[in-house]
Amino acid sequence: MNHFPPLNDIQAFVMAARQQSFSLAADRLNVSPAYISKRIGLLEKHLSVRLFIRAARQVTLSPEGKVALLWSEQLLETMERMQAEINNEQLIPKGKLRIVTSTGFGSHFIAPIISQISHQYPKLSIDLELLDRPVDLISEGFDIELRVGGELPQQMIAKRLATNQRILCASPAYLQSQGTPTQLAELNHHRCIGIRERDQTDGLWHLNSGTKQTSIQLTAPLTTNNGSVAKQWCLDGQGIMLRSIWNVQQEINAGQLVRVLPQYAQPADVYALYPSRLETSAKLKVVVSKLEQALNQSAVTI
Known part of the structure; x- marks a missing residue:
């Protein structure tokens, strides 16, 4: 025997053994008696034993059939429990879920x-890890990555949770001292603050104006991998920064920062990345749904 017998054969055998009749088993399974006879015949051939002693009006188990029935019933019960557990997993959010995202976005939102x-x-149980570096979901054991901007890996399933863009901004003090740029090329003559985002090339900003994308190489005297540090430098008048609107909207509304070159922005939508489909896990489905709902209801436009 080089492979496991089909589950349909085992189900037909167990029903016939319980009913002691192929015809009654056929009625219970809503199939024909010929189907039951065929499935049991194939199972007997597969196991190389006779499972039933056949008489004119009923069938009884052979000694080998009694052994087979014991194990078959246990097998079917295990399969039923497995299916119930899978269905339960798809309905009730429980267990552990590991989520990773960037420090600023993760702590703030x-x-x-x-x-x-x-x-x-x-x-x-949710484990939220905040990392300002690229991650590998599979090898590092994460269930979901929440990514702001950047290219999406083809091997992962991606769902957009919210729209977002990065904008240029500076403090009123800096603009009063150094002037307000009116063209993108003028940024080369300004102090810019570099932020090493996970999807950004150091010193290179990709900006859209309508459908046109322009890239500009900058010399940034101050660079950091931490958005909060970059924003503080910007508030201190150190230069012009490219930052997600969710991170600077409050300061812009308060007049602490001013948007520069408002015709330019960098798309940076928020995506949830995960390796398996939402339908296979209740915890994954619920968390992604709740994140999408909450981010779109946020008071800050992202």
Whole structure:
């Protein structure tokens, strides 16, 4: 025997053994008696034994059939429990979920949403890791990556959660001292603050104006991989910064920062990346849905 017998054969055998009749088994399974006879015949051939002692009006188990029935019933019960567990997993959010995203976005937006989800689904355990570097979901054991901007890996499933863009901004003090640029090329004569985003090439900004994309190489006397540090430098009058609108909207509304060259922006939508389809996991489906809903209801435009 070099492979496992088909499950349909085992189901037909168990029903016939319980009913002690091929015809009654056929009625219970809503198939023909010929189908039951064929499936059992194939199973007997596969196992190289006779499972039934056949009489005119009924069938009884052979000694080998009694052994086969014991194990077949256990097998079917295990399969039923497995299916129930899978269905349960698809319906009830529970277990552990590892999420990774960038430090600024994660602490500012994602952490409060995760707290709400945890209150609503107490059986769900969420590990939120904040990393300002590229990650490999599979090898590092993450279930979801929340990415702001950048190219999307083809081997992952990606769902857009919210629209977002990066804009140019500076402090009023800097613009009063150094002047406000009116053309993109003028940035080469200004102090710019470099932020090593995970999807950014150091010193190179890709900006869109309508459908046209322009790239500009900059000399940035100050560079960091931390968005909060970059924003503080910008507020201190150190130069012009390219930053997600969700991160600077409050300061712009308060007049602490001013948008520069408003005709230019860099698309940086928020995506959830995950290796398996949402339908296979209730915890994955619920968290992605809640994140999408909360981000789109946020008071800050992202």
